[in-house]
Amino acid sequence: xxxxxxxxxxxxxxxxxxxxxxxxxxxxxxxxxxxxxxxxxxxxxxxxxxxxxxxxxxxxxxxxxxxxxxxxxxxxxxxxxxxxxxxxxxxxxxxxxxxxxxxxxxxxxxxxxxxxxxxxxxxxxxxxxxxxxxxxxxxxxxxxxxxxxxxxxxxxxxxxxxxxxxxxxxxxxxxxxxxxxxxxxxxxxxxxxxxxxxxxxxxxxxxxxxxxxxxxxxxxxxxxxxxxxxxxxxxxxxxxxx
Amino acid sequence: xxxxxxxxxxxxxxxxxxxxxxxxxxxxxxxxxxxxxxxxxxxxxxxxxxxxxxxxxxxxxxxxxxxxxxxxxxxxxxxxxxxxxxxxxxxxxxxxxxxxxxxxxxxxxxxxxxxxxxxxxxxxxxxxxxxxxxxxxxxxxxxxxxxxxxxxxxxxxxxxxxxxxxxxxxxxxxxxxxxxxxxxxxxxxxxxxxxxxxxxxxxxxxxxxxxxxxxxxxxxxxxxxxxxxxxxxxxxxxxxxxxxxxxxxxxxxxxxxxxxxxxxxxxxxxxxxxxxxxxxxxxxxxxxxxxxxxxxxxxxxxxxxxxxxxxxxxxxxxxxxxxxxxxxxxxxxxxxxxxxxxxxxxxxxxxxxxxxxxxxxxxxxxxxxxxxxxxxxxxxxxxxxxxxxxxxxxxxxxxxxxxxxxx
Numbered sequence: 268x269x270x271x272x273x274x275x276x277x278x279x280x281x282x283x284x285x286x287x288x289x290x291x292x293x294x295x296x297x298x299x300x301x302x303x304x305x306x307x308x309x310x311x312x313x314x315x316x317x318x319x320x321x322x323x324x325x326x327x328x329x330x331x332x333x334x335x336x337x338x339x340x341x342x343x344x345x346x347x348x349x350x351x352x353x354x355x356x357x358x359x360x361x362x363x364x365x366x367x368x369x370x371x372x373x374x375x376x377x378x379x380x381x382x383x384x385x386x387x388x389x390x391x392x393x394x395x396x397x398x399x400x401x402x403x404x405x406x407x408x409x410x411x412x413x414x415x416x417x418x419x420x421x422x423x424x425x426x427x428x429x430x431x432x433x434x435x436x437x438x439x440x441x442x443x444x445x446x447x448x449x450x451x452x453x454x455x456x457x458x459x460x461x462x463x464x465x466x467x468x469x470x471x472x473x474x475x476x477x478x479x480x481x482x483x484x485x486x487x488x489x490x491x492x493x494x495x496x497x498x499x500x501x502x503x504x505x506x507x508x509x
Numbered sequence: 510x511x512x513x514x515x516x517x518x519x520x521x522x523x524x525x526x527x528x529x530x531x532x533x534x535x536x537x538x539x540x541x542x543x544x545x546x547x548x549x550x551x552x553x554x555x556x557x558x559x560x561x562x563x564x565x566x567x568x569x570x571x572x573x574x575x576x577x578x579x580x581x582x583x584x585x586x587x588x589x590x591x592x593x594x595x596x597x598x599x600x601x602x603x604x605x606x607x608x609x610x611x612x613x614x615x616x617x618x619x620x621x622x623x624x625x626x627x628x629x630x631x632x633x634x635x636x637x638x639x640x641x642x643x644x645x646x647x648x649x650x651x652x653x654x655x656x657x658x659x660x661x662x663x664x665x666x667x668x669x670x671x672x673x674x675x676x677x678x679x680x681x682x683x684x685x686x687x688x689x690x691x692x693x694x695x696x697x698x699x700x701x702x703x704x705x706x707x708x709x710x711x712x713x714x715x716x717x718x719x720x721x722x723x724x725x726x727x728x729x730x731x732x733x734x735x736x737x738x739x740x741x742x743x744x745x746x747x748x749x750x751x752x753x754x755x756x757x758x759x760x761x762x763x764x765x766x767x768x769x770x771x772x773x774x775x776x777x778x779x780x781x782x783x784x785x786x787x788x789x790x791x792x793x794x795x796x797x798x799x800x801x802x803x804x805x806x807x808x809x810x811x812x813x814x815x816x817x818x819x820x821x822x823x824x825x826x827x828x829x830x831x832x833x834x835x836x837x838x839x840x841x842x843x844x845x846x847x848x849x850x851x852x853x854x855x856x857x858x859x860x861x862x863x864x865x866x867x868x869x870x871x872x873x874x875x876x877x878x879x880x881x882x883x884x885x886x887x888x889x890x891x892x893x894x895x896x897x898x899x900x901x902x903x904x905x906x907x908x909x910x911x912x913x914x915x916x
Contacts, residue, residue: 345557349564349868359862360855368861373854382703388646389639408636409628411568412646418703420852420864423565424628427557440557441628494854498702509858 309396312503313377313448314475315462316482316491319369319508321469327357327372330461330470334374337449337460339433343426352423354446355461360509369509372461375400375421375446376494377503383413383422392443398475398503399448407442414443418495421445448503475503520603523903525739527896539889546882549875550625558628562871567848571872572626575880578723578840579619579887580653580694581716582833584687585724587612587660589751590667591687594680600750600910604732605676606900609664610891611728612687616656618887622880645696652690659683668898691717698843706847709772715765719836722758726832729755731891733826735901744907745820752825756813759832763806766839791867793846796838805835845870 335341340352355374361367377400383392384400391406392413402413402422414422422445429438435451438444449459457463462472473482491507493500525532553561563570590608593601624630640647663683666676695716698707729751736743809828811818818824851865895901902909 343559345559347559349566350559351565353565357863358854358860360858360860363857363859373864382701385641385643386646386700387641388644388650389635390641406632406635406639407629408632409630410636410646411628412644412697414565414568415848416701416703418852419854420566424558424568426559426564439629441554443628495703495856497856 307396307454310476312379312398312475313453314398314473314482314503314505315377315448315459316471316485316505316507317371318469318471318489319371319506321467321508322370322372322465324357324370326465326467326469327370329464330372331355331357333460333464334446337433337452338436338447339431339438340423340444342431343429346426350426352425352444354421354423354444362509371506371509373419373421373494374504375417375448376419376500377446377448379501379503381500382416382418382498386412386416388412395450399450399453400445401447401450402443402445404437404439404442404444407439409441409443411443417445418498418500520902520909521904522606522899522901524897524899525735525895525901527892531738532892532896535892536889539885539892542878542885543882543889546622546625546879546885549878549882550630553626553875553879554630561873561876563876564868566851566868567845567870569844569848570626570870571876572622572879573844574837574840575883576619576623576626577694577844578837579615579622579883581691581720581840582723582727582836583612583615583619583720584656584691584694584717585720585722586615586728587683587687588721588724589728590663591680591684594677595684597677600747603902603905603909604747606664606667607732607735608728609660609667610894610900611731611887612724613657613660613664614887614890614894615724615727616653617890618883618885620653621886622883625879626876645693645700649690649693649697652686652693655686656690659686687720688717691720698847703852704847705773705853706850709769711765711769711772715762715769718758718761718765719839722755722762722832723836725751725755725758726829726836729829730826730833733822735895736905739901741901742904742906744905744910746907746910747905748822748825752813752819755825755828755832756810759806759809759813762839763802766801789867791849792869793842793849797842797846800838801835801842804831805838809835 334355338354340354343351346352355372357370358373359368359370362369377394377398379394379398381392381394381400384394386392388410389406389408391403391408392400393403394400409424411424414420414424422443424443425438425440428440432438436447449457449461452459458472462470471482471485473480475483475486477483486505489507491505492509493502493505561570587608589601590605590612592598593605593608624633627633636650640651642648659679660683663676663679666672666679692713695713696710699710699712701707732751733743733748735741809831812824812828812831813819849868849870851860851867854860854864
């Protein structure tokens, strides 16, 4: 009897060992990444309040700029005109009765009943329990039905190959994207990039349900509106002053 | 040469020979269009959609015009078989097999275009495995797949003599299924609550009536061409029946279009949209009046009903071609025109800057080539299958169509 390890056994053992290590290790890694201290529940409802009376045009431009820098859109090389992505846009509107002119930022309104989620055939468009509406870039087949359904024209389709993307915001040619309410920051207890950039009472971000939050308290005091309130979508983004 | 007695005693079905120069020229010609479509697809997918005329406002372009047109026509092409099976009209029984074939082929062509225009067609498997049952689109995927299976079984019942007795029941299922399918296709637009240019459930029945008309026009052209090119007899008993049927369908589509637009004009919330469509100088207004209404409806009706043209098969052929062209224009006005007008984001405000304006969409050559490729795929499938299976009665003379026919 000899205990000498022959070549076949050696290969077998090492392969099995390395395979098991790889499997378990990757599992651990994935679980670690997925772990969050505070699981996403419907106890929270993230929202934003935009006060158009306090917001200047420069503020809105800087919000757009902050969004582009944070999420990495706007540098597309080939897309022209309306092909360029627009996660957030500046609108100038005039009241039909009073003639009052207001400027406001328009982005995904993070509806409680989002039409984009209803129409998405593959569940790629989804609404998190805490109210943030997102696109799962792995499930999106690029059918653009959500873009047809969105009442705010808030979604963009990636028309070309992209390079130098942000690590926290993978974007892909042939899929649809929109404002994520900077979910990567919100999950770490931070505020969305556009809110941080304005840094004033003009844009308030927070938990709509939390009675101690500034947004909740302000909404109780002042009059605010939802855009296309007639559709009963119960948006997470609210406006005052329009 | 294979002969096959069909479900009707004096009908003998026979494949087309398919060995003439004309046959191979036809196959080669259609093949060129299909290859061009595949090339166009590769180009658009490799580069990304920036090479198309589509953008974030016109998200569905020329490929959708062709795809939805073909899908709608597909369900309508099945009508001839349904009339035979369900309403037991003997005269239509001899036409049933071809009806099933045209339906399947048109659907295949439409789906090819639809899938190849996706942003990520490589993820078709995702679409087939992940379903959101609130989505009309997801339901349509199930309905399209089911249509292939049901019409496939239906054809088997028609082909296999022992199974003929079931063809009425399966025909009823197929007919119900196609009504649901077209309801689903119409609902893709009808349920878009945020868009004033759509958002009307009348679109579901409207799409059904459109399918009757477009599908029959396709069917007629294929029937007439295949009998003419194979020197088989096609009597006017059958042709006149189908002619009157087409006339009724074209008129019915006009009725639905009128009701839809009158509704829009009457509703104050849709005033802007209606005004834009009817009184502006945009390409969509012109396409609507000259393409859809005059060329695609009025002229075909004249060709069908006017005594001068009534006896002429070529005029019926021309009417069918115009119905198809008018149908494509109608889809264009509906799909592109419906997106070209800006959304009414504010009901009490006018947008001065940042959004709005009627979008001018210029379809790229690649998009149109892909769409035409879908039509070519449907046609090549029909031509091939006519050669390999006995779909067509060897004669559709007046005597075959109606044993009591007297000259």
